Amino acid sequence: MNFSELKDNALATLQGWWGQAVVITLIYAIIAGGAASLVPILCLLVTLPLEYSFSVIFLEKVRGKEVKIGNLFDGFNDFGRIFLTLLLRNVYIFLWLLLLIIPGIIKSISYSQTTFILKDHPELSYNGAIDRSMEMMAGHKMDYFLLCLSFIGWILLAILTMGIGNLWLLPYFRTTLANFYEELKGSESAMV
Numbered sequence: 001m002n003f004s005e006l007k008d009n010a011l012a013t014l015q016g017w018w019g020q021a022v023v024i025t026l027i028y029a030i031i032a033g034g035a036a037s038l039v040p041i042l043c044l045l046v047t048l049p050l051e052y053s054f055s056v057i058f059l060e061k062v063r064g065k066e067v068k069i070g071n072l073f074d075g076f077n078d079f080g081r082i083f084l085t086l087l088l089r090n091v092y093i094f095l096w097l098l099l100l101i102i103p104g105i106i107k108s109i110s111y112s113q114t115t116f117i118l119k120d121h122p123e124l125s126y127n128g129a130i131d132r133s134m135e136m137m138a139g140h141k142m143d144y145f146l147l148c149l150s151f152i153g154w155i156l157l158a159i160l161t162m163g164i165g166n167l168w169l170l171p172y173f174r175t176t177l178a179n180f181y182e183e184l185k186g187s188e189s190a191m192v
Contacts, residue, residue, distance in 0.1 A: 003147050006183065010175035013062050021061075021171035024069055028054045029166070048086040049075030055115040058174040062182060081125040082118055089114050089130055109141045110134045116181045136184050147180060 014021055028050060035046035052075035060067050075082050089111045097104030113133040117124060124132060137144065151173055158165030 003150050006147065006179040007150070007172075007176050009062075009179045010172055013058075013175050013179075014171055017061065018168070018171070020067075020069065021058075022167045024054070024057060024072055025167050025170045027069065027072060028170075044087060044090075045083065048083050048090075049073075049079055051075070052082045052086060052115050052118065055174060055178070056119045058171065059116055059119060059178040059181065062175060062178040078122070081122075085114065085118060085125050085129050088126055092130070105145075106141060109144050110137045112144060112177075113137060113181055113184065116178070120185075140184060144180065147176065151176075 031050060032047050035043045035050075037043075038046070050072065053072050056074065057067050057071050060071070093104060093108045093111065096107040111130055111133050113136050114129050117129045117132045117136070121129065121132065151169070154165070154169050154172070158169045
């Protein structure tokens with residue numbers, strides 16, 4: 001996988017759409033940040049469907065579809081399936097992290113495509129989507145890790161701006177991850 005191409009494609013996708021991407025990210029951050037002050041289960045009830053929608057917005061943009069700010073709440077349309085699958089994924093990651101940090105990180109990477117799979121396969125839920133993510137990531141975990149690591153400079157820059165840089169970093173990062181998923185999907189279908 002060519003990380004430069006994935007990142008260049010992300011920037012090309014965001015061209016002319018940065019303003020809306022920043023507004024969507026700001027709304028996402030405000031709601032997720034506000035939800036963090038709630039009781040943990042209430043926080044999850046809000047943030048998990050929101051996390052799904054936030055990721056899917058950038059996937060849809062990569063696919064050339066029209067997206068609106070209101071799409072940030074699409075995760076609530078299929079609430080039960082999305083919430084329970086992402087909750088299960090997070091519980092698995094937490095349990096692996098209890099074991100040791102490194103296995104937790106590896107499993108987190110294995111489960112990284114779950115939100116996109118939920119979008120593309122509405123028939124899958126719970127372990128089905130998580131298992132599918134693990135299958136997709138087999139042999140690609142290091143690629144994903146290195147791709148995420150390639151954003152370290154941008155992350156440091158966002159920290160230096162007291163977090164304001166995240167308004168531009170998150171759309172760029174999420175769009176790049178959506179490109180990664182599309183690349184994985186394409187290579188997987190070529191093998192079948």
